[in-house]
Amino acid sequence: xxxxxxxxxxxxxxxxxxxxxxxxxxxxxxxxxxxxxxxxxxxxxxxxxxxxxxxxxxxxxxxxxxxxxxxxxxxxxxxxxxxxxxxxxxxxxxxxxxxxxxxxxxxxxxxxxxxxxxxxxxxxxxxxxxxxxxxxxxxxxxxxxxxxxxxxxxxxxxxxxxxxxxxxxxxxxxxxxxxxxxxxxxxxxxxxxxxxxxxxxxxxxxxxxxxxxxxxxxxxxxxxxxxxxxxxxxxxxxxxxxxxxxxxxxxxxxxxxxxxxxxxxxxxxxxxxxxxxxxxxxxxxxxxxxxxxxxxxxxxxxxxxxxxxxxxxxxxxxxxxxxxxxxxxxxxxxxxxxxxxxxxxxxxxxxxxxxxxxxxxxxxxxxxxxxxxxxxxxxxxxxxxxxxxxxxxxxxxxxxxxxxxxxxxxxxxxxxxxxxxxxxxxxxxxxxxxxxxxxxxxxxxxxxxxx
Amino acid sequence: xxxxxxxxxxxxxxxxxxxxxxxxxxxxxxxxxxxxxxxxxxxxxxxxxxxxxxxxxxxxxxxxxxxxxxxxxxxxxxxxxxxxxxxxxxxxxxxxxxxxxxxxxxxxxxxxxxxxxxxxxxxxxxxxxxxxxxxxxxxxxxxxxxxxxxxxxxxxx
Ligand code: FES
Ligand SMILES: [Fe+2]
Numbered sequence: 360x361x362x363x364x365x366x367x368x369x370x371x372x373x374x375x376x377x378x379x380x381x382x383x384x385x386x387x388x389x390x391x392x393x394x395x396x397x398x399x400x401x402x403x404x405x406x407x408x409x410x411x412x413x414x415x416x417x418x419x420x421x422x423x424x425x426x427x428x429x430x431x432x433x434x435x436x437x438x439x440x441x442x443x444x445x446x447x448x449x450x451x452x453x454x455x456x457x458x459x460x461x462x463x464x465x466x467x468x469x470x471x472x473x474x475x476x477x478x479x480x481x482x483x484x485x486x487x488x489x490x491x492x493x494x495x496x497x498x499x500x501x502x503x504x505x506x507x508x509x510x511x512x513x514x515x516x517x518x519x520x521x522x523x524x525x526x527x528x529x530x531x532x533x534x535x536x537x538x539x540x541x542x543x544x545x546x547x548x549x550x551x552x553x554x555x556x557x558x559x560x561x562x563x564x565x566x567x568x569x570x571x572x573x574x575x576x577x578x579x580x581x582x583x584x585x586x587x588x589x590x591x592x593x594x595x596x597x598x599x600x601x602x603x604x605x606x607x608x609x610x611x612x613x614x615x616x617x618x619x620x621x622x623x624x625x626x627x628x629x630x631x632x633x634x635x636x637x638x639x640x641x642x643x644x645x646x647x648x649x650x651x652x653x654x655x656x657x658x659x660x661x662x663x664x665x666x667x668x669x670x671x672x673x674x675x676x677x678x679x680x681x682x683x684x685x686x687x688x689x690x691x692x693x694x695x696x697x698x699x700x701x702x703x704x705x706x707x708x709x710x711x712x713x714x715x716x717x718x719x720x721x722x723x724x725x726x727x728x729x730x731x732x733x734x735x736x737x738x739x740x741x742x743x744x745x746x747x748x749x750x751x752x753x754x755x756x757x758x759x760x761x762x763x764x765x766x767x768x769x770x771x772x773x774x775x776x777x778x779x780x781x782x783x784x785x786x787x788x789x790x791x792x793x794x795x796x797x798x799x800x801x802x803x804x805x806x807x808x809x810x
Numbered sequence: 811x812x813x814x815x816x817x818x819x820x821x822x823x824x825x826x827x828x829x830x831x832x833x834x835x836x837x838x839x840x841x842x843x844x845x846x847x848x849x850x851x852x853x854x855x856x857x858x859x860x861x862x863x864x865x866x867x868x869x870x871x872x873x874x875x876x877x878x879x880x881x882x883x884x885x886x887x888x889x890x891x892x893x894x895x896x897x898x899x900x901x902x903x904x905x906x907x908x909x910x911x912x913x914x915x916x917x918x919x920x921x922x923x924x925x926x927x928x929x930x931x932x933x934x935x936x937x938x939x940x941x942x943x944x945x946x947x948x949x950x951x952x953x954x955x956x957x958x959x960x961x962x963x964x965x966x967x
Contacts, residue, residue: 453957547852547862550959576883580874587870629870694959699862711859715866724849724864724963726878729886732961736923 366390372784374777375753379742382556387787388690394786395673396421398513400522402675402684403427406435406506407544407700413456413471419686420510425498426450426460427508430471437498437510438473449495460495469495505530506539507675507682525765526614529669533677534702535662536645541703544682546714549697549722553732555739557674557687558779560695563731564676564683565668565775567607567617568754573734577726580627580719588629605770607755613672613782615775620657624664624679626715627726633708635659642704662702663709664716670775672782680713681721691739697721697728752776813904818912821937821944822897826916829966830893834876837966842938842945845869849967854952864956864963879964886964892921893965909947910937920965929967930954 366387371378381387395401403418404427415428417440424440426449440448442462449460449469459476461468468477473495478484500511502519504527509519523530534542553560563569571578605619626632635658637643649658665679676683680701686694699717701710720727755772768774821840828837849865850856858866867875878884895918903911911934918929931953937944951967953960 546860547856549851549862549864550957551961552959553961573885576878576881579881579883580878583874583877584870587873627871627874628868630868701860707859714858714860714862718863718866719871722851722862722864723960724967726875729962729964730884733885733888 366787368784368787372780375756376749376751377780379745379748379750381783382558382739383690383742385690388556388687390787392421392687394789395783396687397423398511398516399673399786400500400502400509400511400517400519401673402671402682403437403508403510405542405544405682405698405700406503406508406539407542408454408698409435410540410543410545411456413458414454415450415457416454417450417452420498420512421687423512424448425510426495428471434472435501435503435508436472437501437508438469438495439498441496442467443475443493443495473497503539505534505537506542522612523671524612524614525610526612526669526671529610529614529616529667529677530671532661532666533669533682534700535666535705536648537702537704538641541641543701543703543710544698546699546701549681549699549728550694551723551728551732552688552692552694553735554691555693555735556691557685557693558783559735559738560685560693560731561670561673561676561779562776563735564678565607565615565617565670565779566773567603567605567619567770567775568773569731569734570603570623573730574727576730577720580726581625584625584627588631590631603770607768607770607772607774609766609774609778609781610669611765611778613779614670615778616667616669617770617775619668619770622660622664624716624720626712627719628715630712632663633706633712635662635709636706637704638706639704642702645704662705663712670779672779679721680717693735752780813902813910815900815902817943818902818910818937819900822900822912822914822935825946826895826897830895832879832890832965834879834966838872838876840944840946841869841872842940842947843869844947845872846948846950847872847875848948848950849953849963850950850956852957854956864953864960865951865967879966884964886962889922891962891965894919908938910939910944911935912937918967922962927961931956931967 371381401420404416408416409429412429412431415426418425418427426438426440428436440450442449444465444467447462447464449462459468459470466479470476475490475493498510499514502509504523507530603619603621608616608618610616637646667677669677674685680699682698684696688694699714701713718725722728752773755768755774759766759768759774766774825840847865847867849863851862851864895916897914897916899915901913905911913932913934915932920927931951934950936947938947
């Protein structure tokens with residue numbers, strides 16, 4: 360069935376393959392922005408990024424600039440960053456602390472909850488001027504799980520709880536079972552972009568087939584470390600990526616994960632791994648809980664190096680200690696932000712080692728991430744070959760099984776990629792009417808400005 | 811010890827050339843324990859125990875970084891960056907007999923995959939005099955763009 364703009368999603372996405380135009384066609388990108396990013400639930404940010412009253416961060420929902428701000432009462436608001444007068448952005452800094460947002464065109468001033476406060480020279484407006492109707496536009500639906508803030512620009516649709524489904528449990532493990540305010544997201548951001556479609560990073564983040572090839576140099580570094588630091592602790596680090604065992608899981612709704620039980624991330628430095636200990640009674644309880652569920656070794660690794668490996672459709676990835684957010688800029692340009700997290704109840708030296716483990720593999724100068732980005736650009740370049748326009752996603756189809764209502768494959772199977780594409784196709788094939796009305800309101804040019 | 815400015819310049823220029831030309835072993839040989847190769851992320855002054863860096867290599871990680879770059883499997887350097895950098899505005903702080911601290915600016919043109927980028931910043935070197943030259947003890951690089959997206963920083967900076 361053709362969608363209204365002539366895109367035949369049914370024939371572009373098959374169970375075992377996708378057509379390269381899903382990575383290259385600007386019309387599909389525009390459609391994705393409308394249907395996936397401007398209507399569905401997307402991840403915006405975490406409460407821990409704005410711990411104090413007045414703290415704000417600039418974010419983006421699809422193309423649309425949003426201010427995430429905490430008011431004096433501690434409530435978090437998502438406000439569209441556009442003055443209600445003649446449309447200038449009211450917040451320019453990526454992050455900071457403020458008492459209000461003042462538009463520097465004519466001086467309209469907005470409170471932290473978005474309400475319009477001051478308007479210079481009010482006498483120029485007649486009786487019909489309703490200040491209360493002219494606050495910054497609020498994102499229609501905002502939901503939260505353990506401090507993770509999700510939003511939808513559509514006033515109606517599936518509830519966040521139902522959308523997240525099984526992924527909630529992985530968010531919980533990522534947070535070390537901490538409550539929202541125990542997760543600290545003030546350790547800076549690693550930012551990079553690549554010349555390629557945003558879905559390449561989504562697919563790759565949950566690809567258990569590539570590490571032994573793409574990350575051969577990191578595996579080698581793990582192996583080499585022992586010549587510098589020949590400790591028993593280091594002996595236990597898993598080194599052979601190809602021998603890794605585990606499962607690729609489709610959690611439903613496009614959320615997918617790699618479920619494995621081995622150590623991968625390592626600070627690659629000379630210091631011995633610090634003992635994992637809590638510094639608060641609540642932390643003690645959380646640590647005991649994880650110890651009981653996973654055993655002391657695994658629990659310690661989860662807290663030092665990360666507790667899950669999950670993609671939450673369409674733009675959040677939880678790997679290691681980081682929240683990774685995908686920001687599509689255009690059909691062939693994507694920006695990625697990595698937010699390493701600390702846990703308030705962990706001892707300082709454990710939090711420090713979380714950062715070192717993160718830096719070793721992730722970020723623009725690390726031993727891992729840049730090699731993935733290079734591959735994304737190679738794949739995007741490869742999309743120029745139209746004579747054979749398919750990418751295969753068939754690995755493990757013959758051995759997939761259903762467990763506990765989930766589709767489960769081997770760690771290296773493309774069960775995860777298929778899970779993402781199934782959801783993508785479902786969304787892209789539905790909701791024509793709402794998408795059209797969004798376009799009428801002017802969804803703008805194909806590319807958005809970075810930053 | 812009176813600081814010989816020319817020797818310091820020679821050292822910094824030589825280091826720059828080794829980085830530009832991917833002469834990894836020779837660059838590594840400039841270093842001595844305990845090493846710290848530090849490129850902060852997002853801002854210049856941060857607490858590494860609480861905030862993330864782009865590079866925070868101790869002696870071990872520095873060795874591993876070089877081994878990786880030489881391995882042939884560092885895909886982000888395949889093809890390799892072509893680079894030339896200028897070192898300028900050198901200031902020397904004479905700390906004592908056993909250590910010299912220098913500050914210098916750099917401007918680096920880096921070309922890879924048909925795209926040329928400019929990197930600029932200020933570097934603090936801690937140098938230990940040794941056999942008429944110096945050993946590098948630590949190096950902290952304050953990138954002008956450390957709060958912007960950096961697509962690839964897998965070469966030596
Ligand atoms: S555009 Fe904001 S006050 Fe005029
Ligand atoms: Fe990877």
